[in-house]
Amino acid sequence: xxxxxxxxxxxxxxxxHGPGRSPAxxxxxxxxxxxxxxxxxxxQWLVDVLDLGANVQAAADMARFRHFQVSNVLSLETPLYDLxxxxxxxxxxxxxxxxxxxxxxxxxxxxxxxxGSEAHADGYYRAGSDFRKDGEAVGW
Numbered sequence: 001x002x003x004x005x006x007x008x009x010x011x012x013x014x015x016x017h018g019p020g021r022s023p024a025x026x027x028x029x030x031x032x033x034x035x036x037x038x039x040x041x042x043x044q045w046l047v048d049v050l051d052l053g054a055n056v057q058a059a060a061d062m063a064r065f066r067h068f069q070v071s072n073v074l075s076l077e078t079p080l081y082d083l084x085x086x087x088x089x090x091x092x093x094x095x096x097x098x099x100x101x102x103x104x105x106x107x108x109x110x111x112x113x114x115x116g117s118e119a120h121a122d123g124y125y126r127a128g129s130d131f132r133k134d135g136e137a138v139g140w
Contacts, residue, residue, distance in 0.1 A: 035104075037066050037102065037103060037104040038104060040064075040065075040066055040067065041064065041103070041104040041106070044062075044064055044065070045059050045060075045106060045108075048062050049110075055126055055128070056108045056109075056110050056126045056127060056128035056137075057126075057127070057128035057129070058128070059106075059108075059128060060106045060107075060108065060128040060129060060130045060131075061128075061130075061131060063076070063077040063078075063079040063080035064077055064080070064100070064103040064104070065077070065080060066098075066102065066103060071094075072094060073094045073095075073096060074088065074093055074094065074095045074096075075095075075096050075097075075098045075102065076095060076096070076097060076098065077097075077098060077099070077100055077103060078097050078098070078099065081095065081096075081097035081098075082097075085097060100131075100132035101132070103132060104132075105130045105132055105133030105135070106128070106129075106130045106133075107127075107128070107129045107130065107133075107135045107136065107137040108127065108128045108129075108137055109125055109126070109127045109137050109138070110125065110126045110127075111123055111124075111125055112124055112125070112126060
């Protein structure tokens with residue numbers, strides 16, 4: 001535990017989202033952990049779920065990228081690198097293909113209420129666990 005007004009970059013539930021842009025009323029943590037990858041992972045996970053319509057397991061499985069600001073290097077997981085890496089390099093970006101080891105990890109549980117029901121009534125849970133890390137996510 002850090003003291004003296006500092007905070008850690010890894011928390012049990014570092015962010016959360018509520019109802020709004022998702023197709024059904026959905027609430028849950030946005031739990032991508034991994035130091036400076038945490039904020040980048042949050043944004044990618046939310047785009048995967050809210051914009052691309054992925055369920056929480058599919059969002060956990062999707063290839064990620066990581067930008068290192070000081071060195072200005074963009075690391076792409078191999079499937080993503082194979083898709084867009086050479087084109088980005090041809091445009092002058094410094095891009096490298098990496099495995100998922102440095103891309104953080106996610107275990108997520110999301111509650112989804114049935115349309116028209118009150119919050120926390122007549123709903124179900126969705127769970128997803130990252131293949132890159134050891135762990136599981138279970139909701140009931």
